Amino acid sequence: MPEFLELLPPAAALEKMFASLPQAILSTEKIDTIFALGRVINDPVLAHEPLPAFARSTVDGYALRAADTYGATEALPAYLPLAGEVPMGAAPAFALPPGTAASIHTGGMLPQGADAVLMMEYTQESRPGELEVLRAVGAGENILKAGEDVVVGQEVLPAGARLRPAEIGGLMALGLTEVEVVRQPRVGIISSGDEVVPPNQAAQPGQVRDINSYSLSALVTQAGAEPVRYGIVGDQAAALEAALQSALAECDLVVVTAGSSASTRDLTAAIVNRMGQPGVLVHGVNVKPGKPTILAVCDGKAVIGLPGNPVSALVIARIFLIPVIEKLSGLTVGGARRSAQARLTVNLASQAGREDYIPVRLISTADGLAADPIFYKSNLIFMLARADGLVRIPADATGLGAGMIVEVEYL
Amino acid sequence: MPEFLELLPPAAALEKMFASLPQAILSTEKIDTIFALGRVINDPVLAHEPLPAFARSTVDGYALRAADTYGATEALPAYLPLAGEVPMGAAPAFALPPGTAASIHTGGMLPQGADAVLMMEYTQESRPGELEVLRAVGAGENILKAGEDVVVGQEVLPAGARLRPAEIGGLMALGLTEVEVVRQPRVGIISSGDEVVPPNQAAQPGQVRDINSYSLSALVTQAGAEPVRYGIVGDQAAALEAALQSALAECDLVVVTAGSSASTRDLTAAIVNRMGQPGVLVHGVNVKPGKPTILAVCDGKAVIGLPGNPVSALVIARIFLIPVIEKLSGLTVGGARRSAQARLTVNLASQAGREDYIPVRLISTADGLAADPIFYKSNLIFMLARADGLVRIPADATGLGAGMIVEVEYL
The missing domain is CATH 2.170.190.11 (Molybdopterin biosynthesis moea protein, domain 3.)
Known part of the structure; x- marks a missing residue:
């Protein structure tokens, strides 16, 4: 696995992908303001009337x-x-x-x-x-006085803002019942692996049900984009190539969850690399979970190869997929991660030089929030279902001590 | 305004309303798991298969x-x-x-x-x-080993959990492509005030456009419930009574934004009080903004009278409306407020004995997050549009000092 020899840290890996992505954001469309919750405006909103309109x-x-x-x-x-x-x-x-x-x-x-x-x-x-x-x-x-809050021509909402309830109300205050918003990114989702079967099937010995197509769809929906599922492809080059071609033609970015073994991940990277220029930019990231992540740009569109493990896939999607969705949407305001500070309940070990993400449950205590790590033997998806957030152990730390105040990113 | 003489603190006011609400939650319905993002399960999910199913x-x-x-x-x-x-x-x-x-x-x-x-x-x-x-x-x-993560009969999702991407994935892992979820609460929304006109109308001198119907609809949608707008009623008893009757018949709870003046608020309270037993329980809460809040239960359904001011209405809806939605949905897991700790940039004055909510912008600094309060002369809705969160000044404080670490609830 020569690609793994030099692993980039997550931030550098993301930067490398962004450097090859077009600067332009998606086109805009005019929609009714009442349906615009969560959408992003590309142009600032200027007041065409004073507020209040009269003393x-x-x-x-x-x-x-x-x-x-x-x-x-x-x-x-x-x-x-x-x-x-x-x-x-x-x-x-x-x-x-x-x-x-x-x-x-x-x-x-x-x-x-x-x-x-x-x-x-x-x-x-x-x-x-x-x-x-x-x-x-x-x-x-x-x-x-008239215009004391807002004068004509004043910017009331900045470009790149996501519309929340207050922004929806503000548009209505100005009589703007329609609003120009950025088109929702379409995210193609492909699950791969010979062992993966649809969730409505009984899994035979050796088979597991497809989790990633659905957990990632939900994450994409939460992020304000539109998931398009391309189903499950086996570990055959032709099937994966065909699915990738369709997804790249119809979507604005594509995620593939690779099979679990090193060979299928290498197969995925090789095929993604053929789908357009410049191809695979990153194969392997210095992060746990998610080392086998693939980042590519194929003729202007991002392709992200996620680990097949459902926990790794969801964690890594938060680090690499969400930022691409936000970039395509032109989101610059209100996209910040939401995090809380909490006191770690136990020691967490980590390998120096690698960024780690640990699921934790947040517990209210008299002393403020406590972050209690969740451990399973395997990376079971229900581990994340029990978690309120993720603790990030920075690459320069060899672990975090019990009692330390840590940053918990809400899930 | 005799009702204002004894003002309850927000927590006691909410408790008083909850004590008169039925304990039962809404009925459940079976839906496709792929459409269940954000929904709440009433019964715990038990594994009917071991995970993994084989070694x-x-x-x-x-x-x-x-x-x-x-x-x-x-x-x-x-x-x-x-x-x-x-x-x-x-x-x-x-x-x-x-x-x-x-x-x-x-x-x-x-x-x-x-x-x-x-x-x-x-x-x-x-x-x-x-x-x-x-x-x-x-x-x-x-x-x-087979069953090492989950044994048959084990509870994998607790009752009252909201389904996030990881929970959706977990259901799929077990082959549960349909899931029994609590029906979404229907929230009736009535705007009142002779001065209020629909947002698609030019506001004549003396008129303002309806903001609350739309900002509250968006908030209700965000909270996982279904908004039903009953439009604008003037300050005439008959019109408000008719709108309330329809809303109470068709919805699971109702919010009315009262007109701005004391007399229209009193009118609203009097009419709400006639809509069912026990009627108005709280008229006036010791909170700023939102003192004129009305909390009522009419024949088993909550009716919340919000201040007409759009900022007050949104802030108060977060305090009183969201908890009722969560209660009706049976939400007990994952409904916690999301908040961050941040360093206050300036002194904030407050009246002892009253709870205050101040919109702030969160700024990333080398020293951690800073909370910068947003001040306008009036409670303009765009004030909240500029804010990332709300700082709560507890009733027992006479203010908060610059440099203090405060809790910021994300908007």
Whole structure:
């Protein structure tokens, strides 16, 4: 296995693949904003209207001229005749004459002439049609001027942002019921291995059911892309080559989970290498689990060869597949990994020079979060199902000690 | 506003609502496992098959009897005739005669008679049909016995777990291509306020576009439930009552965003109180933003009155709406809030006795994550769009100091 002699660290391996990928992101499409949750915008959103669109009261009370309240106290109130009530949802039908006040609700539009709102709590309506002012207010108090939050032309959402509930709401605030978003990357998924059978089949002795096609599909969906499954191919060159050709023609990137043995992984690398230029860039990464990872670019499209082991495949997909999806989507804001700090419950050994990822369960303690590693003899998929996150042991560490605060990336 | 005189803290308010909600969760339905991402299982999943189903090799090498390698070294190798090759994906057609070895790949099924696998690295095929053994192995080495990971009847997924990619994969490993999941809660969403117009309309002076229906729909979708929008109702009792009746009949819980003023909030509370027993349980919570929150249970269904302000509505929905969705779904595993610890960049003032939620942006620094609060004059929705998370200032604090490590809940 000469390819394994010099193993790149994960970050360098990813960089090497990115250097051969086109800079361009996928094309965009216009969709209804209500269906845009999780999608990414390529162009910044600029406000074409000011927010608020008109001067508004931020409290329940009385719109007035601040000057008319000058010196008013509970002991020596000012008295202002009431000029009317501001309706909700419409412009006041009147301008406020000097020396008068108008009742107004939170969010109501300030009548012309008013420059402040006095909170209801500091008033009394002692006589019908007359307001007793128990406190002075300054000009501008309890109001929002038109455009005070957002002026016309202001960038309200940056390019490359993923749309979350607040962004969806913000687009609606501006009346943008349609939004131009980047097309969802199509991710071709191929499972390979003579021993792999579809999950709806009884596994005969020597056979195992296909896990990777489905766990990776779910991960791709979570990442905001569209999985396209190409099924299971045996360890025959022709079958794998045909599946790769279809997937590369129809998808924006392709993942292949290789069979378990070194020979089938080498076969996978050799075939991927024939699928386009520059071909295989990385074969073997200095990471556990996931050493036999293959990274390739074939005529502008990324091809990622994942280990056949389902735990390794999911962990490695997080490290190499998700970043490609994010790159194709133009995601630059809100794509950061989510992680927590937690106290390690036991010692974790690691080989210096290699990056390790250990599944952990997060436990709430009086002392903050604890990270409890999960150990199985094999890399069973249910090991990840019990985990809340992954602890990364950096390459320069020979392990992590019990009681240390570690970074846990949420699964 | 007599209801505001005694404000409950958020946790006590939630508890009060939960105490009046039925204990039962929603009914379940059987769906294809490939479509079950994010869904919740009500019953634990027990293995009906062992994993692995047969004894497997965990390396590439040679299946043999450990006793036959006893004493073998590079200086004094043992020699074993080759009895065959184990095919991938099928049971070996032969039993291994004593004193022989058979080549086997990672994941291959151990032939009868073998009790260990010697890694390829410690062998040579010096003469055709004969294996040179350069190292001894112990019995059980480099193999996984049948059922070593999972025995029949073992619980592999607990009740109340949300299905993530690893859980989807685990179900497939067991051949469970269909899974019984809890029905998605239907969440009715009503926006109220005379000033609110649909987002596809030009807002006239005094009007604002409906944000809450859409930001809350997106939040509900994110939480794994199904939003049902009942549109905008004005501040007329009859309209709100009719909308609430429809929503309560058709949905599992209902949220109403009240108009902005105290009078419309009181109107909302009065009408919600008429919709069923026991009615309004909480009117006013000691939290900022979100003081005017209404929590009610009407004939077994939760009704949550959210503040009309879009930022308050989203923050409060995270505190009160998401827990109800999780309760209805039976979610007990994997529903924990995701949060990070970060260093606060500035002082944050707060009123003692009140819980505060402050939007922050997370910034990566050499010193770890920094939490930088976002301030706007008003509670503009774009404030949350700029934020990565929320910092909670506990009720017993009068503020948080710059440089303090704070808990940031991811948005």
